[in-house]
Structures are given as C-alpha cells and as structure tokens.
Amino acid sequence: MTSAAFDLAAIGAGLSFASAIDELQAALDTSASVVVSAPPGTGKTTLVPPLLATRSPRRVIVTQPRRVAARAAARRLAQLDGSPLGTRVGFTVRGERVVSRETQVEFVTAGVLLRRLLDDPDLAGVDAVIIDEVHERALETDLLIGLLSEVRELRDDLVLIAMSATLDAERIAAVIGTDDEPAPIVDHRVPAYPLTERWAPSPAPRLDERGVTWAFLDHVARTAASAALDLHRDDPTADVLVFAPGAREVSEIARRIRDTTDVFDVRELHGRMPAAEQDAVIRGRRPAEEPRIIVTTSLAESSLTVPGVRLVVDTCLARTPQRDAGRGMTGLVTTVASRSSSVQRAGRATRQGAGTVVRCVDERTYATAPARPTPEIASTDLADAALLLACWGAPEGKGLRLIDPLPSESLADALTVLHGLGAIDDDGRATPEGRALARIPTDPRLARALRDGSPVVGSRLAAEVVALLGGDVRTADSDVAQALIALRGGRTPDSRRWRSDVDRLERMTASAPGVRSDLDGVGLVIALAFPERIARRVDSTASGATFLLASGTRAGVSGSLAAVEWLAIADVTRASGRAAAGSGAVVRSAAMLTEEQMERAASHLLTDRVEAEFVGGRIQARRERRVGAILRSSAPVRASADEGRDAVRRTLQRDGLSMFAWSASAVELRGRLALLHRELGAPWPDVSDAGLLSALDSWLAPELDALASGTPAARLDLTSALRRLLPWPEAGRLDELVPERLEVPSGSRVRIVYPTLDDPDARPVVAVKLQECFGWAETPRLVDGRVPVLFHLLSPAGRPLAVTDDLTSFWSGPYAQVRAEMRGRYPKHPWPEDPWAAAPTRHTKNRAAR
Structure with a gap:
C-alpha cells in the first residue's frame, strides 16, 4: 500500500467541510471515536476519509x-485525487469489487463489511472505519455500530467515526463512546441558501387500498412539468429532482412527464437500474446537454448528491419495510414520509444556491407526518440480523452497544426461523450450518434454498431463483417462472445485475449439478426457502383465487397462477380491495408447485x-392429513380411547364445565363443598371451574372414559363424580357441617339452599313458613358455628314476609307489624300475639287443634 498522502487542500477546495478539518483533527487527537454531523453537500463524505488516510498507514x-x-x-474521491479508480481509492459492493493492494480508502456497503467482520473480526489491515448516513437507521448500519463498538474494546487503535446529515448526535456519541465518556461531536453548520416552499396538494387521494393512485401520479407529473418549465424560463441550466416512493412510481411519473414536455431530458434513478445508468445520472450532465428532470426514490435523499438541482418536487411518500406480526410476513409498504426525510429532500434544491421545493400535499398534512422515520430495526424481518449476531457470538445482540435493542417479538420469530433451518442451537449459538448460511450474502432462508435446492434442480436454476428473490427484481403478474424467462432473455432493466448475482451465487455451489434449462424446479426452490408459505387454492372467483398458506394466512392471487392447485409463495403482503380477494393479503411473487415437490420441501x-372432537355431547373423529394449516384430506373414523379422552379434555379446557348437564343434586353438593372450602380451606376441595378443570383425573376419570367411548354427556352422574373429591376422614362430617336439610321447630325438615359459585358472598338460605318457627330464639349456624343461616320467612301461601338471620330480634320487633298485616289476609292460620308461647305448626288453626 502506498504511503503517499492525499492532498487535502486540493480535494477540499470549494467544500464547506474543509473549515471543520482542524476541529476533527483535534477530536481525533483525544478520542478514537468521533461523531460528525454536517448538512448534505458540505463535503464530509469526500473529505473525512482522505483525512483519516493521512493519519493511518493502513486502510x-x-x-x-x-x-x-x-x-x-x-x-468522486478518486477524481478529486487524480488517481485511477481502484488504486488509492476503491469500492466493494455486492457483485463488484474495484480495489488493489495500494488502496488506502475503500468504500463499501454496510452489508459487505458485516460479512467481512465474520471472517476477520479484528479487521486486520484496517486502521479506521467511517459509518456514513447513520441517520437513515438502516438495520445493517445499526448492527455495524454494535459490532464495531465491541471490536474497539479489543482494538483501542481502531478509529470509528459515525457521520450523518441529521442525527441525534448525543445519543450516537454515547453508544460509540466509552462507559466513562461519550465520543466527541464535530458539529459543522453552514448558512443555508434560501429555500422557497410551495404547496401543491392533489385533488385526488394519494393512496388507496392498492397503493399510490394513478390520479396522484398524474398530479405529480403535471406539477413537476409545470414547475420545471417555470424554472427553465429563469434558469435554463437548472435541473429538477422529483421524489417518488418506489421504482414503479418513478417509472410512471417519468413516462407521464415525457408525454407532457420535450424540453427536458427525463431520467430515472432507483436501485433496480443497472449500475452504469445510475452512475450516469449522478455524474451530472455536460453544459451543452438538455436540462434534466430526474425522478428518483429516496436513493437521492441523503446518501449521494445529484449536481445541478435547483428545484425539488416531493410526493411526501416513502417505501419502508413493515412487519406484519399476525401473518409472519415483512414487505415494503408505501407510507407517509417523515418530516425529517422531507427536509433532507428539500435540501437537495439548495446544494449550490437558492432553491425551491414543491410538496404535493397541503401544510396541515405535512405537519401531521411523523417527525422521524421508524428505525428499520423496529419494523423489518430480523432473521438475517439474528444469524449474524449468533455467528458473532452475541446471540440476540446481548452485550452489544446498540442504538436500540432488537424488538422481542420480531426477534422471537427470527429465532424460530433459524431453529427451523438448523442455523442455531438451543442456546442460540450458530451451528456449522448456520455459519455456512451466513456467508452467503442473502437472507438465510434463501441461502438454505440455494444449498439444498442445487443438488435437486441444478446449481444454475437454484442460483437464478435466489438471485431474483434476493435482488428486489420486479415480478410481473406475480409469476417468478415468467420473470426468469424475461431475465434470461435480457428483456428487463434488471437482467444484467441479476445475471451477475446468479454467477456469483452459482460459484458458491460449484459441487452441485450443472445447468438445467427447464423451470419445473422454480417452485421447489421457493418452497425450500419458505415452506410455511406453501399454499393451496381454497376458493376461486372471476377476478382471481384465494389460497391458504401452511402458516394459516389466506392470500389473494390473480392472473395465471390463480388456476393452479399448489403454490410456492416467495412474497405475500398485506392488502385490501379486489386484489386481496377478501383475504387481507395478496401474493406478490410465487411459482407453481407440484404435490411431490411440496412433500419434499x-x-x-x-x-x-x-x-377427535367433542361435538353435541358426543365424540366425533376424522383422520386428517395436513401440511401445516392446509387440510389435504379428511375421512371419518372411530376414535381410540386416548384420542377420545384428549378430545374431551380439549373441549373442557376450551368450553369449560358448561358442556355438562348439572343435576340439582350435583349443583347442591357443589355448593356445600364450595362453602366448606371458603370457610375451612384444605383439605376441603376447590370446586370452582378452575379448580375442577385442574383436577380432572381426581374426580372425573371414569366419566372421561365413558365420554371417550361414546356415552352422551347428558347421562353422566356428576354427583357421584364430585363425591370422589371428599377428603377422608373429614368427609364423615359433611352432613354435620353442611347438612342437606334443617329441622325446624314444627318438625319439618327443610332443604338448605347453598350459595352458587357465581355469588360466593351469599349465605345458606332456609325458606320456611313463619308459623313453623314460633318460639325459635336462636338462629342455627353451620360449619361449626361459622355461618348463620339466612331465613326467608314465608306466608301460608309461600310468599316472602321477612328475611332475617336473627330470629330473636324478629320476634321481638318486626313480627308485630307482619301479624297486623297478615292475620286478616290469612285468618285460618295462627297469628298469636305472643309468638314465644305459641306452638309451632305447619297447619291451619282448626287442623292444629285437632
């Protein structure tokens, strides 16, 4: 590696950040970790790397x-340095590496460095790492901060710089600093060029159940064309930047603008374009060329600068990953862009002078947008991240200094996936299989499909499918097989990049069989990656079909795939409207699958x-063949005793004891036992629903067997079953403590009504005619004198006259009023003035006299 120093003065000429070099040098003299915050376009990405290279002998x-x-x-840096790209300055991205032994500054994607760390945890030969655009909170960037903070505990000579245009600098400084002291912050601010804000809300909704509306795209195209023509009259050299949420919207807006005006060179910029076309847009245009309208995704929001832009037109929409926990799926969803993202976009118009932003919303809508974007770690699938952390030796991220912890629910789902792949063991540590999968630069499920599918379908076809699924390639009509045909024929913009990815992936499975030209194995490769997304058609309509996934989710399918019986689904996302076929989800990419392939995958x-199920008081059983939640076949059979018992238990746990017909004697016994348990506790049993359900084998085992063999529930004797719970020898006192009946002074034995379980504070009740209790002074008490009986004293006709648990007080007081009211109504019955001296009776006066 050459030791020649970069010419910082020449490189920094005209760059605002050149004025902050001394402050950064001073911070690096005192700390090996620094946070750099500076607006877009100030030159931090261009100047900081060569500055560090002048201080470091290594890369x-x-x-x-x-x-x-x-x-x-x-x-850009190689151009300013005057050196050929790949010599002093180089880069490595997925599928492309332009570096040499003399390279001093190497630009890489975060994913490349993460996998490099797995092979070289010490980063031998590297003196400094700069993590740029931290504010975007990409998952891989967050993980890098955690891993590099741990590397620095072993290598205190490794310099770590976190850079961004807008970030919570103090928070990042605390993470990349030490326990004792946060990293110093270099905060470079420059006077902003004037920005004129204009508002152009659309008369039509921006979004509906299918995504961005055609009417809104028409509005954006008209707005952009009109504003660009106005700008062109004042400044014929200025370019225009139009922000759209995704590649589809970029293409549609660009097409509409071309149909509106021929004054401009309308270009597209998004991640699916070939690298050469992307680079041509970023390098700008020559002075003699037409002014440009560049329609872009968030690609141009902050991580790169498009020169010459003086006008920004913003849809104020963004495409972000979003996880649907209920369906276990993650996909890109169009949402409202955060205000901080909109500010970043607008800043592209004031890179070189005064500029204008036209936002296609009104001010109120803009004000209600979220302040900042949701960190990707909180909203996306974590399988790849969890595997990387397991390989690093920090399962679940434990012990790492992360900006935000991994969400527990998403992490649990990811660990379940990795267990299913055999990638981690029971302790969460990476297995040899997991380490092999982690070195394939794609999702672990796709890596598994590449490894396991290559020996079956051929290494070329397996690599083709995995490259398509992992490369964000557009799939027309959701049919992966047809998309492969188009890619093979070079008929899509994605073909060149896809073919490069295929070659790279195929080299990783060199021992597998060679090329196979047929597409019969496409579905198998997808099913190997996502077996829980194998699906069977369950309903068809004129507009499509509904498929049931093995995971239990239903999803709508349209086009030719709606006619097949089995599908291997690669991408399914939430949706509504006709596309979802009433299922709440829609298939974005899939391939036909045979039943034999389904069984293999x-x-x-x-x-x-x-x-077996307990239905209508009887056991019903069917033999069912399933793949996950998908029912393949079902036929009635006779349940075995064990199957019947299990079915009864499941029904009891689901529906409770209400499935039984409780006789009056069973209800009474249960009430008596409940009172004893409440007053005395153990060993008297808990006969609440929860108590009985938890002790089924102690009291209901013979009845469970009877039900399992076909006996209807209505025939069970639950009184006898409950008596099995009686504790011995205490059970000998049952009738003494809580008798069934109470003898009153007239000689009658009156049934005691015990409280029901839903009214535990009630007391035992005896309803008896008032005349049968004459002379009874002391209220009887149950459960060894703990619980007084509550008397409902009745008229000769059996109607309530009084309620009391104190007979002495009743005879001495309220009885006189009752006597005055009742003796005229019931003259044949005794109503003595002195109830203490009267003989108790259940008869009329004449019959009592006889």
Whole structure:
C-alpha cells in the first residue's frame, strides 16, 4: 500500500467541510471515536476519509447504505485525487469489487463489511472505519455500530467515526463512546441558501387500498412539468429532482412527464437500474446537454448528491419495510414520509444556491407526518440480523452497544426461523450450518434454498431463483417462472445485475449439478426457502383465487397462477380491495408447485393423525392429513380411547364445565363443598371451574372414559363424580357441617339452599313458613358455628314476609307489624300475639287443634 498522502487542500477546495478539518483533527487527537454531523453537500463524505488516510498507514473503510452511493463516493474521491479508480481509492459492493493492494480508502456497503467482520473480526489491515448516513437507521448500519463498538474494546487503535446529515448526535456519541465518556461531536453548520416552499396538494387521494393512485401520479407529473418549465424560463441550466416512493412510481411519473414536455431530458434513478445508468445520472450532465428532470426514490435523499438541482418536487411518500406480526410476513409498504426525510429532500434544491421545493400535499398534512422515520430495526424481518449476531457470538445482540435493542417479538420469530433451518442451537449459538448460511450474502432462508435446492434442480436454476428473490427484481403478474424467462432473455432493466448475482451465487455451489434449462424446479426452490408459505387454492372467483398458506394466512392471487392447485409463495403482503380477494393479503411473487415437490420441501410440516372432537355431547373423529394449516384430506373414523379422552379434555379446557348437564343434586353438593372450602380451606376441595378443570383425573376419570367411548354427556352422574373429591376422614362430617336439610321447630325438615359459585358472598338460605318457627330464639349456624343461616320467612301461601338471620330480634320487633298485616289476609292460620308461647305448626288453626 502506498504511503503517499492525499492532498487535502486540493480535494477540499470549494467544500464547506474543509473549515471543520482542524476541529476533527483535534477530536481525533483525544478520542478514537468521533461523531460528525454536517448538512448534505458540505463535503464530509469526500473529505473525512482522505483525512483519516493521512493519519493511518493502513486502510480506511467507509460504509454507505446503498451500492450506488458507495460507487459514486469512490469515483468522486478518486477524481478529486487524480488517481485511477481502484488504486488509492476503491469500492466493494455486492457483485463488484474495484480495489488493489495500494488502496488506502475503500468504500463499501454496510452489508459487505458485516460479512467481512465474520471472517476477520479484528479487521486486520484496517486502521479506521467511517459509518456514513447513520441517520437513515438502516438495520445493517445499526448492527455495524454494535459490532464495531465491541471490536474497539479489543482494538483501542481502531478509529470509528459515525457521520450523518441529521442525527441525534448525543445519543450516537454515547453508544460509540466509552462507559466513562461519550465520543466527541464535530458539529459543522453552514448558512443555508434560501429555500422557497410551495404547496401543491392533489385533488385526488394519494393512496388507496392498492397503493399510490394513478390520479396522484398524474398530479405529480403535471406539477413537476409545470414547475420545471417555470424554472427553465429563469434558469435554463437548472435541473429538477422529483421524489417518488418506489421504482414503479418513478417509472410512471417519468413516462407521464415525457408525454407532457420535450424540453427536458427525463431520467430515472432507483436501485433496480443497472449500475452504469445510475452512475450516469449522478455524474451530472455536460453544459451543452438538455436540462434534466430526474425522478428518483429516496436513493437521492441523503446518501449521494445529484449536481445541478435547483428545484425539488416531493410526493411526501416513502417505501419502508413493515412487519406484519399476525401473518409472519415483512414487505415494503408505501407510507407517509417523515418530516425529517422531507427536509433532507428539500435540501437537495439548495446544494449550490437558492432553491425551491414543491410538496404535493397541503401544510396541515405535512405537519401531521411523523417527525422521524421508524428505525428499520423496529419494523423489518430480523432473521438475517439474528444469524449474524449468533455467528458473532452475541446471540440476540446481548452485550452489544446498540442504538436500540432488537424488538422481542420480531426477534422471537427470527429465532424460530433459524431453529427451523438448523442455523442455531438451543442456546442460540450458530451451528456449522448456520455459519455456512451466513456467508452467503442473502437472507438465510434463501441461502438454505440455494444449498439444498442445487443438488435437486441444478446449481444454475437454484442460483437464478435466489438471485431474483434476493435482488428486489420486479415480478410481473406475480409469476417468478415468467420473470426468469424475461431475465434470461435480457428483456428487463434488471437482467444484467441479476445475471451477475446468479454467477456469483452459482460459484458458491460449484459441487452441485450443472445447468438445467427447464423451470419445473422454480417452485421447489421457493418452497425450500419458505415452506410455511406453501399454499393451496381454497376458493376461486372471476377476478382471481384465494389460497391458504401452511402458516394459516389466506392470500389473494390473480392472473395465471390463480388456476393452479399448489403454490410456492416467495412474497405475500398485506392488502385490501379486489386484489386481496377478501383475504387481507395478496401474493406478490410465487411459482407453481407440484404435490411431490411440496412433500419434499415441507416434510417437517406434514402430519397424518386422527383429530377427535367433542361435538353435541358426543365424540366425533376424522383422520386428517395436513401440511401445516392446509387440510389435504379428511375421512371419518372411530376414535381410540386416548384420542377420545384428549378430545374431551380439549373441549373442557376450551368450553369449560358448561358442556355438562348439572343435576340439582350435583349443583347442591357443589355448593356445600364450595362453602366448606371458603370457610375451612384444605383439605376441603376447590370446586370452582378452575379448580375442577385442574383436577380432572381426581374426580372425573371414569366419566372421561365413558365420554371417550361414546356415552352422551347428558347421562353422566356428576354427583357421584364430585363425591370422589371428599377428603377422608373429614368427609364423615359433611352432613354435620353442611347438612342437606334443617329441622325446624314444627318438625319439618327443610332443604338448605347453598350459595352458587357465581355469588360466593351469599349465605345458606332456609325458606320456611313463619308459623313453623314460633318460639325459635336462636338462629342455627353451620360449619361449626361459622355461618348463620339466612331465613326467608314465608306466608301460608309461600310468599316472602321477612328475611332475617336473627330470629330473636324478629320476634321481638318486626313480627308485630307482619301479624297486623297478615292475620286478616290469612285468618285460618295462627297469628298469636305472643309468638314465644305459641306452638309451632305447619297447619291451619282448626287442623292444629285437632
């Protein structure tokens, strides 16, 4: 590696950040970790790397969140340095590496550096790492900060710089600093050029159930064309930048603008374009060329600069990953862009002078947008991240200094996936299989499909499918097989990049069989990656079909795939409207699958068992063959005793004891036992629903067997079953403590009504005619005198006259009023003035006299 120093003065000429070099040098003299905060376009990405290279004999690595940004930054620095790209300055991105032994500054994507760390945890030969665009909070960038903070505990000579245009600098400084002291912050601010804000809300909605509306795209195109023509009259050399949420919207807006005006060179810029076309847009235009309208995704928001822009037109929409926990799926969803993102976009118009932003919303809508974007770590699938952390030796990220912890629910789902792949053991540590999968630069599920699918379908076809699924390639009509045909024929903009990815992936499976030209194995490769997304058609309509996935999710399918029986689904996302076929989800990419391929890919999900259910008081059983939640066949059979018992238990746990017909005697016994348990506790049993359900084998085992053999629930004697719970020898006192009946002074034995379980504070009740209790002074008490009986004293006709648990007080007081009211109504019955001296009776006066 050459030791020649970069000419910082020449490189920094005209760059605002050149004035902050001394402050950064001073910070580096006192700390090996620094946070740099500076607005876009000030030159921090261009100046900081060569500055570190002049202080370091070994290589400086700079990470960018996107491939196009890494290439552009490397080309820009090499141009300013006057050296050929790949000599003093180089870059490495997925599928492309332009470096040499003399390279001093290497620009890479965050994903490249993460996998390099797995092979070289000490980063031998590297003196400094710069993590750029931290504010975007990309998952890989967050992980890098955690891993590099740990590397620095072993290598205190390794310099770590976190850079961004807008970030919570204090928070990042605390993470990359030490326990004792945060990293110093170099905060470079420059006077902003004037920005004129204009508002152009669309009369039509921006979004509907299918995504961005055609009417809104029409509005954006008209707004951009009109504003560009106005700008062109004042400044014929200025360019225009139009921000759209995704590649589809970019293409549609660009097409509409071309149909509107021929004054401008309308260009597109997004991640699916070939690298050469991306680089041509970023390098700018020659003075003699037409002014440009560049329609772009968030690619141009902060991680690279498009020169010459004086006007920005912003849809104020963004495409972000979003995880649907209920369906276990993650996909890109169009949402409202955060205000901080909109500010970044607008800043592209004031890079070189005064500029204008036209936002296609009104001010109120803009004000209600979220202040900052959601960190990717909180919203995306974590399988790849969890595997990388397991390989690093920090399962689940434990012990790492992360900006935000990994969300527990998403992490649990990711660990389940990795367990299923055999990538981690029970302790969360990476297995040899997991380490092999981690070195394939794609999602672990796709890596597994590449390794396991290559020996079956051929290494070329497996690599083709995995490159398509992992490369964000557009799939027309959701059909992966048809998309492969188009890619093979070079008929899509993605073909060149896809073919490069295929070659790279195929080299990783060199021992597998060679090329196979047929597409029969496409579905198998997808199913090997996502066995839980194997799906079977369950309903068809004129507009498509509904498929049931092995995971239990339903999803709508349209086009030719709606006619097949089995699908291997690679991408399914939330949706509504006709596209979702009433399922709440829609298939974005899939391929036809044969039943034989399904059995090969999802052998661990196949079940063949008897499912017994307790329905209508009887056991019903069917033999069911399933793949996950998908029912393949079902036939009635006779349940075995064990199957029947299991079915009864499941029904009891689901529906409770209400499935039984409780006789009056069973209800009474249960009430007596409940009172004893409440007053005395153990050993008297808990006969609440929860108590009985938890002790089924102690009291209901014979009845469970009877039900399992076909006896209807209505025939069970639950009184006898409950008596099995009686504790011995205490059970001998049951009738003494809580008798069934109470003898009153007339000689009658009156039934005691015990409280029900839903009214535990009630007391035992005896309803008896008032005349039968004459002379009874002391209220009887149950449960060894703990619980007084509550008397409902009745008229001769059995109607309530009084309620009391104190007979002495009743005879001495309220009885006189009752006597005055009742003796005229019931003259044949005794109503003595002195109830203490009267003989108790249940008869009339004449019959009592006889």
